[in-house]
Amino acid sequence: MKINSNLTVTETVTAKKIVKEGGTSDQFLKADGSVSTIGPVGATGPTGATGPTGGTGGKGATGQTGPIGATGPTGGTGGIGKTGSTGPTGATGPTGGTGGTGGTGGIGKTGATGPTGGTGGKGATGPTGGTGGTGGIGKTGSTGPIGATGPTGGTGGTGGTGGKGATGPTGATGPTGGTGGTGGTGGTGGTGGTGGKGTDGLTTKITVNGNTYTQSGGVITLPNYVKTDDTIQNTNPFGGRKLYINSIDNAFADADKKFWVTITKHKKSDSGVTYPHTDTSKAITDDNYFVDGPVIQNLTSSAHSIFDGSYETNISCAAGQYLKIRIMFGSNTSPSSTTSSFTGYPYGTYYISYYYNNTPEQQSQVRVYNKYAAHTVGWHLYNTSNFEGSLSGTNYIQQLVDNNDYQRTCVEFIIFGNETSGRNVGPTEIDYKLGRPDLSRDGSTVTKYGAQTLYENFT
Numbered sequence: 422m423k424i425n426s427n428l429t430v431t432e433t434v435t436a437k438k439i440v441k442e443g444g445t446s447d448q449f450l451k452a453d454g455s456v457s458t459i460g461p462v463g464a465t466g467p468t469g470a471t472g473p474t475g476g477t478g479g480k481g482a483t484g485q486t487g488p489i490g491a492t493g494p495t496g497g498t499g500g501i502g503k504t505g506s507t508g509p510t511g512a513t514g515p516t517g518g519t520g521g522t523g524g525t526g527g528i529g530k531t532g533a534t535g536p537t538g539g540t541g542g543k544g545a546t547g548p549t550g551g552t553g554g555t556g557g558i559g560k561t562g563s564t565g566p567i568g569a570t571g572p573t574g575g576t577g578g579t580g581g582t583g584g585k586g587a588t589g590p591t592g593a594t595g596p597t598g599g600t601g602g603t604g605g606t607g608g609t610g611g612t613g614g615t616g617g618k619g620t621d622g623l624t625t626k627i628t629v630n631g632n633t634y635t636q637s638g639g640v641i642t643l644p645n646y647v648k649t650d651d652t653i654q655n656t657n658p659f660g661g662r663k664l665y666i667n668s669i670d671n672a673f674a675d676a677d678k679k680f681w682v683t684i685t686k687h688k689k690s691d692s693g694v695t696y697p698h699t700d701t702s703k704a705i706t707d708d709n710y711f712v713d714g715p716v717i718q719n720l721t722s723s724a725h726s727i728f729d730g731s732y733e734t735n736i737s738c739a740a741g742q743y744l745k746i747r748i749m750f751g752s753n754t755s756p757s758s759t760t761s762s763f764t765g766y767p768y769g770t771y772y773i774s775y776y777y778n779n780t781p782e783q784q785s786q787v788r789v790y791n792k793y794a795a796h797t798v799g800w801h802l803y804n805t806s807n808f809e810g811s812l813s814g815t816n817y818i819q820q821l822v823d824n825n826d827y828q829r830t831c832v833e834f835i836i837f838g839n840e841t842s843g844r845n846v847g848p849t850e851i852d853y854k855l856g857r858p859d860l861s862r863d864g865s866t867v868t869k870y871g872a873q874t875l876y877e878n879f880t
Contacts, residue, residue: 672765673748673853677724681749684721688714689741689838697743697786697835705799711788711833713745720744727851735776735847738838746834746851761830762792768824769855772808773834779847780810780817786835791826801826813842824856 441450448456625636634641676682689696696714703710726734727746738744751761773785784804792798808820823829839846 671730671852672763672769672855672858673728673851674730675725676728676748676851676853681751682721682724682728683747684719684724684727684736685713685716685745685747686718686720686738687716687743687745689743691715697745705797705801710800711802714743717742727848730850732774732776732849735779735849737779737845737847738836739845740838740840742838744834744836744846744848746836748832748834750830762828763830765855765859766857767827767829767855768857769822769853771805771821771823771832771834772850772852772854773805773819773836773848774850774852775817776847776849778815778842779844780813780815780839780842781837781846782813782839782841783837784812785819785837787821787823788831788833788835789823789826789829790831791829793826793828796825796827813839 439450441456444450444456448458450456625641627634627641687696691714694714696712698712699710700707700712720736723736724746726736736744749761750763771787775781784806787803787805789801789803790799791801803821803823805819805821808818810817834851836846836848
């Protein structure tokens, strides 16, 4: 190695040989780089007396380390000098980096839903009424409406208000009771007992809409009949006469063209966490109070198939998944958060229908954001009930009656996949039947009472 300029070494230099250019074998190299001739080594003189210890001199600047010179003769032992001053403390090394914060633990699983309580037992059978006396032959009394099953009076288990004549027409009676001895049927109005048997001595007859139905074995069986407020419209090709889809009071007809609608498909479980659930650290007024699973697919482009009035179109949801259908009342061109309310009178019933047997195995959830103080501002969570059919059956329709959220601004429908049937769940329509419709504000119709609003072309 050849160095053409000065070399500074701050530590010890060790080498087998150091040679000064131009030096001779009878010279030695001094610390300042000069050389001197070495004389013959004389005899060692006596050790001189130890001189007084000199004061400690100031610390000089560190000079450059020169090359190691030749070993000089051993000098006499000098006196012991004072201990040198302590060198400066070395600089403190840099502080080590702070360790990273540990990750937040995952949200625990939502506890399993408790089992549904068992159905209450059937009421005890009422006592058999005493035998009514035989009345005189009177005119046939008018038949009262069918009421709940009353206790059995008379000879045939029939209690009654007035006995039938032995051979003549039926005496005046109260509402006809069902089979004697059976407790009252829930939901049906109370009834009086049936009078004694008429002239036929065998049966009691009821006439409905011109058709006569006779008692057999103590029971009168009537065919299906229309209830008040039923809509006769078989738009479901698989049945369901009570379905009112396409009625003029369906406020969700073409909802995707009137409101801001998004549809997403989510995981039911991810990394040991079950969805959906609520965030207990949030208030019910927070938009993210409900926590949904990771999004599998955005299906907003298919939203019209849920609001087009057709049973032949549906959105598919497999096991391990659920659908979230979010409707925000306001412009259909931009989301309005939870500020714009439904424009009409908002009380009514939601209906969710399914394609044939592509039905869920659990009730759907409905989340409603309400900003009416009297009904508690914030999110409210409801479960649907059966309207037509039953879970995992065919022709199934779910319903939710909501008369509690006056100023609803957002509604979310949560529909779960079926884990046991092996079939995908296929909701076809979501409808909103208003209890007090205002077609000038909330319908898709031509009306003389308001602006003409059409969301579909006439064909």
